[in-house]
Amino acid sequence: MNDTFEMVAKTFQGLEDVLAEELRGLGAADIRAGRRMVAFSGDLEMLYRANFCCRTALRILKPFYKFTACDADELYDKAKAFDWSKILSISKTFSIDTVAYSDEFSHSRFVTYRIKDAIVDWFKDRYGEDKRPGVRLQDADVMVNVHIAGTDVTLSLDSSGESLHKRGYRVAQTEAPINEVLAAGIILRSGWRGDTPFVDPMCGSGTFLCEAALIAANIAPGIFRKHFAFESWPDFDGDLFDKIYNDDSAEREVTVPIIGADISPKAIDIAAANLKNAGVARHVSLNVRPIARWTEDEVPAETGVIVTNPPYGERISAPDMEGLYTSIGSTLKHVFRGWHAWIIGYRDEHFRNIGLAASKKIAMFNGSLECELREYVIFEGDKKTFLASGGKLKHDNDDTTTRKD
Template sequence: MNTEKFEMVAKTFQGLEEILADELRGIGSLNVQPGRRMVAFEGDLATLYKANLCCRTALRILKPIYKFTASDPDALYEMTKEFDWTSVLSIDKTFSIDSVVNSEQFTHSRYVTYRVKDGIVDFFKDRFGADKRPGVRLQDADVMINVHIDGNRVTLSLDSSGESLHKRGYRVAQTEAPINEVLAAGILLKSGWKGECPLVDPMCGSGTFLIEAALIAANINPGVYRKRFAFEQWKDFDEELFESLYNDDSQERTFDYKIYGSDISPKAIAIAEQNIKQAGVGRYIDLSIKPLSQWTEAPADGVLVTNPPYGERISVNDMDGLYEMIGNKLKNVFKGYHAWIIGYQDEYFRRIGLAPSLKMPLLNGSLECELREYIIFEGDYKSFRREGHSLKDPESNPTPKENKPKRRL
């Protein structure tokens, strides 16, 4: 087994960097450094495979292979051509290039892509003959190369993931504007959810929160549903090592509670049912067609996580009324809960009529959203304060079951 250590970069959404850093530490990564929408870390091949299989909040895992500076497209071409591309590519393979550019010298990412492609192709032509070169393929290429330019600093990386890791492989159908799986997992992990109490999503749509919550509760790796990762085409792919990691379910655990999902739309529930079945987590989830207005009771001491309509891509006839109803149900039905709601419009959040204990900016697609936590205490606010709790200081509040440290035996 190859235990040589190397540098890697895990990409994620803005706001989830610290959560991903914790996940990477949890799989044994070294020198973990959170940045902006990314986390740098080090490890060996096993770490690379585990990052793809296990990290719920990673979008892709990159392995930098070549760094240099270039002041213009010609220098970019020449420097690219100097790398020994036979170390990662051969003439019978296909490759694709994805460029991310933040630079005054390089203003068009597409032109960057062309110049890097030319450098790679000409490297092979010069070495093996004019008609001897790997093919360029936009979709499902054998080797995927990521180009990152910041000013004049260029990093060429191998993309080990292929398709974005949010595409778990369990989603067989979707409702309009479903929440991204990586974002859903990040919100759940931010809430402290580990499966040690009930969880409710009363506007569950296609069931993303429900499935991601079940995977976390049972500690099932999100990557086990994927049919392929890009690293399986690499020259140094260790199939035996990957198979052993893929088939290792020793960390899975029992989940003693239930996850409850409902939606007003029968179509949404039908879609959620299909996705839950595909993920194999049906035994953990209780699903029903039920509008929010019909929630009159809830399991005790739970967590509520939901992504209500924002009035943008999805809207209802009375958005103000919906958010007022959310506040009403939180106060009267979900007492003792920690509720986590992702939303877009502050005016709608205000209709909830409760003071959030936490506000966290998050991007949901292109929308600059906010995740808010509401602590729904039993009794009145004065009693809550008398007991030494504060909405502004979550550390002072009663610890929900899912945040309690496990007893050491």
């Protein structure tokens, strides 16, 4: 039970340090952030907690076999040398997911086939030609992750199964909704933890609102999941997982306003349904309102955080994209003075139309689109006067702007 082992949490570019902080808070050890991943160590309870509690993890992997291979034959031979009875039996099914960053192995599908052949042949050699575990693309009993960097090969067990961004609360969606892990990561990166008002003025299906309410109430994102892959493992400790699942001692009351608005009545109806399914509808206020129609009377406090994902003009557009982003800038400047706004966008010209200087820029992918998250500190008057009066454009201990690779 208390044996520790290495694990790897996968995430999106730009969220690695946020995930590392989450894991640190859970008590993980040996935390090392890398590219779209964070390595750490812990015991079985930590593996369960990482899956259940981490808002910015896409999946949690448990490496079990590492080797080097320079070509396909060596890859096959070394994969076949592993004792596959440790994790598989002929009555089980398995799937393989491959990620390769390698000149030697440039086609991930070919790698998948060679590893699959090695596993199947290992069982055939020992139990007979027709005695082998089955291959299943979906809902396999054992999910093997293959990661290749150059000639370094790591085989891992996927403990999550379906990606952890699929929380389970979404019952409907607008077109191109933001990924739940990305939404939670942006909120956490903003520094918001449920201690000031939160507004998404273009909320769509309400993903930012759902994730903000879960953060404010400190409700674990895994509470809605029906299944994790580790529940099918031979060493699954049901009592231990039940203890984690049923522990709500850290949950808290939401004491600040969380407000969402959108120009579309349909979007507001969808957001309301998702919030209700997530059990946080009572914490969030919704209304139909275009970004240009906000007034100072509708702003709940002198300071707070705005997080939003406006249309990019790709899958979702507006009749006047230039006018939309100009309205965003005008509303921020004239209505939300004293607030911090975090906007994820795709096109530089759209950001320019906002007409405000960003205090921070962070490269992020939203789906396949290479986007940027920008922070705007909204202050009254000119920048020089704001700074002279003690105002700050960056938080204490902020690092420098993260630029695109």
